[in-house]
Amino acid sequence: MTSILKPPVIHPSLPKNALGLTRRDYEGAMSTLCAGCGHDSVTAALVQAFWELDVPPHRAAKMSGIGCSSKTTAYFMRQSHGFNGVHGRMPSLATGANAANRDLVYVGVSGDGDSLSIGLGQLCHAIRRSVNLLYVLENNGVYGLTKGQFSASADVGSTSKKGEANEQPPIDPVLLALSLGATFVGRSFSGDKAQLVPILKAALRHRGFAFVDVISPCVSFNDHVGSTKSYRYTREHYESLAPVDFVPVRQEITAAQDAAVTTVRMHDGSLVRFRKTDDTYDPTDRDAAYAHVRKHQEVGEIVTGLLYIDEDARDLHALNHTATTPLVDLPYADLCPGNTALQALQDEYR
Amino acid sequence: MEPTNVSDPRYYHKVVDCQWACPAHTNVPEYIRLIAQGRYTDSYMLNRVSNVFPGILGRTCDRPCEPACRRGRVDGKPVAICRLKRVAADLRDDVRDRLPQVPAKKNGKRVALVGAGPSSLTVANDLMPLGYECVIYEKLNQAGGLMRYNIPAFRLPHSVLDEEVDNILNMGVDIRYGTPVASLKGLLDEGYDAVFIGSGAPKGKELDIPGRWDSKTVHIGIEWLGSVHFGHIEKIEPRVLIIGVGNTAMDCCRTSKRLGGTDIKVIARRSRQYFKASPWELEDAEEEGIEIVENHAPKRFVVEQGRLVGMEFERLEWTEEGGRQKSRVLETVVIPCDAVILAIGQENAFPWIERDIGLEFDPKWDMPIVDKQTFQSTRPGVFFGGDAAWGPENIIWAVEHGHQAAISIHNHCQGVPVTERPPDGMNLVSAKLGMHAWSYHNDYNPSPRAKMQHEELVKRFSDVSVEVELGFTPEQTAHEVQRCLNCDIETHFTDRLCIECDACIDVCPVNCLTIAPERGSEAELREHLSAPATNAAQALYVSPPLPQTKRLMLKDEDICLHCGLCAERCPTAAWDMRKFDLIRPYAGRSAS
Numbered sequence: 017m018t019s020i021l022k023p024p025v026i027h028p029s030l031p032k033n034a035l036g037l038t039r040r041d042y043e044g045a046m047s048t049l050c051a052g053c054g055h056d057s058v059t060a061a062l063v064q065a066f067w068e069l070d071v072p073p074h075r076a077a078k079m080s081g082i083g084c085s086s087k088t089t090a091y092f093m094r095q096s097h098g099f100n101g102v103h104g105r106m107p108s109l110a111t112g113a114n115a116a117n118r119d120l121v122y123v124g125v126s127g128d129g130d131s132l133s134i135g136l137g138q139l140c141h142a143i144r145r146s147v148n149l150l151y152v153l154e155n156n157g158v159y160g161l162t163k164g165q166f167s168a169s170a171d172v173g174s175t176s177k178k179g180e181a182n183e184q185p186p187i188d189p190v191l192l193a194l195s196l197g198a199t200f201v202g203r204s205f206s207g208d209k210a211q212l213v214p215i216l217k218a219a220l221r222h223r224g225f226a227f228v229d230v231i232s233p234c235v236s237f238n239d240h241v242g243s244t245k246s247y248r249y250t251r252e253h254y255e256s257l258a259p260v261d262f263v264p265v266r267q268e269i270t271a272a273q274d275a276a277v278t279t280v281r282m283h284d285g286s287l288v289r290f291r292k293t294d295d296t297y298d299p300t301d302r303d304a305a306y307a308h309v310r311k312h313q314e315v316g317e318i319v320t321g322l323l324y325i326d327e328d329a330r331d332l333h334a335l336n337h338t339a340t341t342p343l344v345d346l347p348y349a350d351l352c353p354g355n356t357a358l359q360a361l362q363d364e365y366r
Numbered sequence: 367m368e369p370t371n372v373s374d375p376r377y378y379h380k381v382v383d384c385q386w387a388c389p390a391h392t393n394v395p396e397y398i399r400l401i402a403q404g405r406y407t408d409s410y411m412l413n414r415v416s417n418v419f420p421g422i423l424g425r426t427c428d429r430p431c432e433p434a435c436r437r438g439r440v441d442g443k444p445v446a447i448c449r450l451k452r453v454a455a456d457l458r459d460d461v462r463d464r465l466p467q468v469p470a471k472k473n474g475k476r477v478a479l480v481g482a483g484p485s486s487l488t489v490a491n492d493l494m495p496l497g498y499e500c501v502i503y504e505k506l507n508q509a510g511g512l513m514r515y516n517i518p519a520f521r522l523p524h525s526v527l528d529e530e531v532d533n534i535l536n537m538g539v540d541i542r543y544g545t546p547v548a549s550l551k552g553l554l555d556e557g558y559d560a561v562f563i564g565s566g567a568p569k570g571k572e573l574d575i576p577g578r579w580d581s582k583t584v585h586i587g588i589e590w591l592g593s594v595h596f597g598h599i600e601k602i603e604p605r606v607l608i609i610g611v612g613n614t615a616m617d618c619c620r621t622s623k624r625l626g627g628t629d630i631k632v633i634a635r636r637s638r639q640y641f642k643a644s645p646w647e648l649e650d651a652e653e654e655g656i657e658i659v660e661n662h663a664p665k666r667f668v669v670e671q672g673r674l675v676g677m678e679f680e681r682l683e684w685t686e687e688g689g690r691q692k693s694r695v696l697e698t699v700v701i702p703c704d705a706v707i708l709a710i711g712q713e714n715a716f717p718w719i720e721r722d723i724g725l726e727f728d729p730k731w732d733m734p735i736v737d738k739q740t741f742q743s744t745r746p747g748v749f750f751g752g753d754a755a756w757g758p759e760n761i762i763w764a765v766e767h768g769h770q771a772a773i774s775i776h777n778h779c780q781g782v783p784v785t786e787r788p789p790d791g792m793n794l795v796s797a798k799l800g801m802h803a804w805s806y807h808n809d810y811n812p813s814p815r816a817k818m819q820h821e822e823l824v825k826r827f828s829d830v831s832v833e834v835e836l837g838f839t840p841e842q843t844a845h846e847v848q849r850c851l852n853c854d855i856e857t858h859f860t861d862r863l864c865i866e867c868d869a870c871i872d873v874c875p876v877n878c879l880t881i882a883p884e885r886g887s888e889a890e891l892r893e894h895l896s897a898p899a900t901n902a903a904q905a906l907y908v909s910p911p912l913p914q915t916k917r918l919m920l921k922d923e924d925i926c927l928h929c930g931l932c933a934e935r936c937p938t939a940a941w942d943m944r945k946f947d948l949i950r951p952y953a954g955r956s957a958s
Binding site for chain 1: 808867900925929
């Protein structure tokens, strides 16, 4: 919480994007989360990513459910569309919205409780349906809103604030997404915007379900010694994959390609460049990605970076043969062809 | 990169732009807060510590603080610092029982002060409470120096001047009116322990061009203002030209307007951007219907049958060539007039200082050689200050000279080297009162700068002593005090507490914070911030390496609003808002 709103004053050298907007123009309401909450940094990274991509705020829709994480959609892009729904049901809302209007940019923000406990089934089916959505899972390993009980992502041996150790094995959201066939899977850390922002940008440009798990420490209930999701622990066990550059279409560099750079071309022509991979990691090999995350997990390392990307997959619209025009833009006669057309359709099934 | 040393009082002092820019380093934000709390007397007394004449300066100061004010960089208009000072002076209670007490038992040291202007009065103000016996020699019959005879009463009422001057004289100063010093040697022979020369720059510059001496209606600005003050001159001819465009010229033209001048023009050699007068004084003159004529160089006075009828000028065009301004004459014009007032500057004159008493003069300027730090001449025990030291400045500089000279005089009389200057000190105390409660009002107030109300034109021209500025209304004061950004409530960073959660960086409304890896130089760091720090005049704070990643916390001080959001969002109180108090030493009072 803060006692005042952000003053409406900006730095004179604050840059503007192609729309003539500054980062401040992508902000939302003042956060009421705890001071130092990782979620606020994720919010700032989303602001940065949307601003850098020149997304007009009114062409985006923000979806969320319940939890500390789900409050954060209120804290960025106050001009955007948004729906704050029932606990764990954000994927359904996003699916419906996405089906109805394919032209908006969708971002869903959820947490480890909202996604891995009450909403686990919802998450799985959104992945399966390849909803065209950036799905951010703000992962802190605890139920912060109810004072710090272990969540489904808490590691075995991680201790609560009072010192009690967790014994139940966690659900790893990245392995879950990989195994369910998600076409874009990343993991990052709220304290590392240099890595997080390019991943979010690539995810926003991905056609299909883009899943980003963000370690986002709970400063009030899970930032102590013994926690495996604290700022310090995350930094000490941080295993960053190849650093990622996101190159939008208009900035494409035509210079000779560096041999140490792997480039993935996205469907809209923009590029994701993976730099200085010191092993033979291939971000387009699902099995290798799964094995890599598992291997490092065994030795207690948190692999971060853009782990897997498949730009050839079909999204919700391709799978379901939806109309190419958003429903809102369809002429009424097409949207509701009338009783005669309905009768004709029903006759087909008789 | 060396981490910033915030235990050096200069670092946080520089963040308080107004206080840093003020020659006397008045604690502006604190006195504005005291006004906000209705503590006018406390505000006045805080002012008096450093600037000695709050009522006078609240009306007449050259305001170096205002162009420096952070608020100017934020919304283009600085806080009306000067006129808030006047609010404190106007609304305060009697302060006589709070003035420095003078001991009955003297310390046996006698100091002679030449001239009763602001610098000498400040020396007396600082030395009297220490037990010194101060003797002021004043050639006129009233004290105040240029504050009295150069600043017209419509800007500075006599009652305000009298009270603040008397507050010092009533400490028991031995003031000898009508006693010009004819010989410094003679004065020294009287056995004073120290002599301070604060005799000003009393000689108006002459303009010796053809026709200068052929009529009786050409005046020297400061002498003419003096004559008006003493009642020797009560009217002026209808058409008046003022030559020069400094603040004295503004006083001359506006005074002329009140003495019968109807067609008054101020003539400047150059264009407006080079005018010496403060912008607000130009505005005030123009409001009174005075015309300001640019780019005219005087050539001769046109006199017919012993009567001034006009003045001839060359109209100039200025161009820049290789960084230097060059002029070209376009034409010659005659502007008709009945009187001319010359306000083209002032000079020092020391005919009364013998050149063989060990007090060296600079042969080029014929000015005494005075040390910039100690204010001592080359003859130990003889000190200079105010306009007498290095030529015309303004009142607030004269006051600061007086404070510094008083320290030197005290040292000199106590057998301490005058070069031994007591250092500045500081207090730094957390402004935190509770969860999100601060000892200051941290919310940003978007109000525009209050506009000073002026007496209506007809009324103000009725008499030279009708004060033009009416002062702020209570509503204006209430708004204006909240425009102050409280720069003295400093953002203080404790590196070892930082967990690098980015909360402060994300919340800062003006993007002045960055956590970044070390780079080779400050210039490089400045390029790689959340928003590039392009104003090199403002400091960049650099923390020691942070505990978790060894990166650095960086803060561009340029337009920090001191809103405290970084501290409110900081989970570990690594950022804290701390109230900075600069403690300045004065004669006999060290900062510690």
